[in-house]
Amino acid sequence: MATRIADSGGIPLVDQPFRSNRWRRLRRGDLIPGLLFISPWIVGFAWFQLYPIIASIRYSFTDYNMMQPPIWLGFANYTRLFTEDDLFRKALANTAIYALFSVPLDLFVAFCFALLLNLRIPGRPIFRTAFYFPAVIPSVATAILWSMLLNTKGGLVNVALKAVGLPVIPWLTSPTWTMPSLILLSVWGIGPIVVIFLAGLQDVPRELYEAAKLDGAGPFRLVRDVTIPMLSPVILFNLVIGIIAALQVFAQPFVIFGGGQGGGGGAAGGPLNSVLMYSVQLYTVAFQQFQMGYAAAMAWILFAIIFSLSLLSIRFSNRFVHYE
Amino acid sequence: MSNVVEAKALRVQIPLDRVAAQRRSQMLTRGGLVLAFLIVVFFTVLFVAPIYWMVVTSLKTTAEVFAIPTVWWPARLMWSNYPDALNVFPFITYAANTLRIAAPVTIGTTISSALVAYGFSRLRWRGRDLVFYLVLATLMIPTWVTLVPLYILFNHIGWVNTYRPLVVPSFFGDPFSIFLLRQFFLRQPQDLVDAARVDGATHLRIFTQIILPLSRPALAVVALFAFINSWTDFFNPLIYLSNPDKYTLQLGLFNFFSQHFVNWPGFMAASVVVLAPIAVLFFLTQRTFIEGITFTGIRG
Numbered sequence: 001m002a003t004r005i006a007d008s009g010g011i012p013l014v015d016q017p018f019r020s021n022r023w024r025r026l027r028r029g030d031l032i033p034g035l036l037f038i039s040p041w042i043v044g045f046a047w048f049q050l051y052p053i054i055a056s057i058r059y060s061f062t063d064y065n066m067m068q069p070p071i072w073l074g075f076a077n078y079t080r081l082f083t084e085d086d087l088f089r090k091a092l093a094n095t096a097i098y099a100l101f102s103v104p105l106d107l108f109v110a111f112c113f114a115l116l117l118n119l120r121i122p123g124r125p126i127f128r129t130a131f132y133f134p135a136v137i138p139s140v141a142t143a144i145l146w147s148m149l150l151n152t153k154g155g156l157v158n159v160a161l162k163a164v165g166l167p168v169i170p171w172l173t174s175p176t177w178t179m180p181s182l183i184l185l186s187v188w189g190i191g192p193i194v195v196i197f198l199a200g201l202q203d204v205p206r207e208l209y210e211a212a213k214l215d216g217a218g219p220f221r222l223v224r225d226v227t228i229p230m231l232s233p234v235i236l237f238n239l240v241i242g243i244i245a246a247l248q249v250f251a252q253p254f255v256i257f258g259g260g261q262g263g264g265g266g267a268a269g270g271p272l273n274s275v276l277m278y279s280v281q282l283y284t285v286a287f288q289q290f291q292m293g294y295a296a297a298m299a300w301i302l303f304a305i306i307f308s309l310s311l312l313s314i315r316f317s318n319r320f321v322h323y324e
Numbered sequence: 325m326s327n328v329v330e331a332k333a334l335r336v337q338i339p340l341d342r343v344a345a346q347r348r349s350q351m352l353t354r355g356g357l358v359l360a361f362l363i364v365v366f367f368t369v370l371f372v373a374p375i376y377w378m379v380v381t382s383l384k385t386t387a388e389v390f391a392i393p394t395v396w397w398p399a400r401l402m403w404s405n406y407p408d409a410l411n412v413f414p415f416i417t418y419a420a421n422t423l424r425i426a427a428p429v430t431i432g433t434t435i436s437s438a439l440v441a442y443g444f445s446r447l448r449w450r451g452r453d454l455v456f457y458l459v460l461a462t463l464m465i466p467t468w469v470t471l472v473p474l475y476i477l478f479n480h481i482g483w484v485n486t487y488r489p490l491v492v493p494s495f496f497g498d499p500f501s502i503f504l505l506r507q508f509f510l511r512q513p514q515d516l517v518d519a520a521r522v523d524g525a526t527h528l529r530i531f532t533q534i535i536l537p538l539s540r541p542a543l544a545v546v547a548l549f550a551f552i553n554s555w556t557d558f559f560n561p562l563i564y565l566s567n568p569d570k571y572t573l574q575l576g577l578f579n580f581f582s583q584h585f586v587n588w589p590g591f592m593a594a595s596v597v598v599l600a601p602i603a604v605l606f607f608l609t610q611r612t613f614i615e616g617i618t619f620t621g622i623r624g
Contacts, residue, residue, distance in 0.1 A: 037443025044496020055473035138556040154390025199618035299468035
């Protein structure tokens, strides 16, 4: 009996008011039609995810340049990455620094803007559009635009700094400043996060604020003790998505520094490889040097990092995230 | 007809909005609100200034770009920068190429994701939610892990330097769109589906005649995002297209930027032209856009 209940997906089959076949099928579930409806995804999953993942493990143990057949290397690719490859280590460190600073910075700024836009100030839809719009601009156009704005001699950013009496900064040509430039640049794309936070703020029950205010809480305590706990699932969502995106950042460093007009002599890693990003290095290894086996090993390390970081933030946040 | 309904809905909404707004205003004092407004204005100007600079620079002479004192508005508008830029940057060809990718991708993503989402929402079968979590888990897989073997595979079957690697995968469901549509389908009344089932309707009929018509807003969001993502994609065309005749707008713009002498007014003119269709689409569909963002975000 117990097995029959389990078989039916938890719905007991006894004591049914209707005994017709059709009704029974309806209650038991539609396995065949269900699988038929999701069949596009099943085929796509097998073709574009499962096969490549398995193949990629295999390639990561080989030397393969797409001209000659793959040569089995065992763990040599992995040992070479961690013991001999300075560019790999540089790229790994740079990407970690980029994610470490850009993700919290973007979340913090977006949260502040969302709080401000949630106040009763005139013209809110206009401001929301203004903050969102930069995120719609194609990444290549964004990168070209900022190559110009961050120009040391006459770029708009330095013009503004000079106007308020600050020193001019060699944003894209000095290895000290390239990383801060990229991190600050990421703030320009926070529009979607602001919009998501704004929507989350609408869902915070007003009564909670009223109650906290009766207890004598000021604006800062309201944010700390009401808004942030109520918004914590949304914050976690943006944190995980943000980490995954930041660790794969590609287009902006690739275009700004690899495009040749920004500085650094056209090397995609920027001056002294100061902003050599993991994905950019992977692109070079895979599609300029055609070391496909080596690239597969690099991709797997990236996967391991992203996977463990995502799990970690979900685990860690269980203590802080408040679900209703 | 629908205008009347909307007008009625608006009339009901206004007083409610006002009450909510009044409550909200109690969060800060009047002085605090003025300060907040000024801060918002300041940062909005900061956010919009680069876009102004893009447009203004596209109308400058090369000498004016980094001139000191800064040229905030050129003495003579160099409209000729546009035809000059389009001489080396064949916008029409690139736009046609991009459309040849984005149009089928939009159709493919929407149809396949809707089908799959129906299977994950309106049908009850064992293991359904487990498989659905697998769909969500694939969002965590970095592009790079699958890219290398896929490139080798596509190269092997002669698809590299064609549009197929950019178009074909979209016909097999996109995880994010499946997720969004599933959430939307689940909100449709189950009674309607059960009643149709008892009347003997097939699932395909329920899908096309009940669920799809009810889900137009969500389908619009999915189609819009699919189109814009495909139109602005730089990475995949960079990987798969090598023949300049096949370049997309983004790849063409990158090529113009990296292969030519520094020509900021020209680069900006080309950027404005590439951005314009997206900007128009964004302003026309802003509400759908923002609804889509919030919807995916909250349910996450």
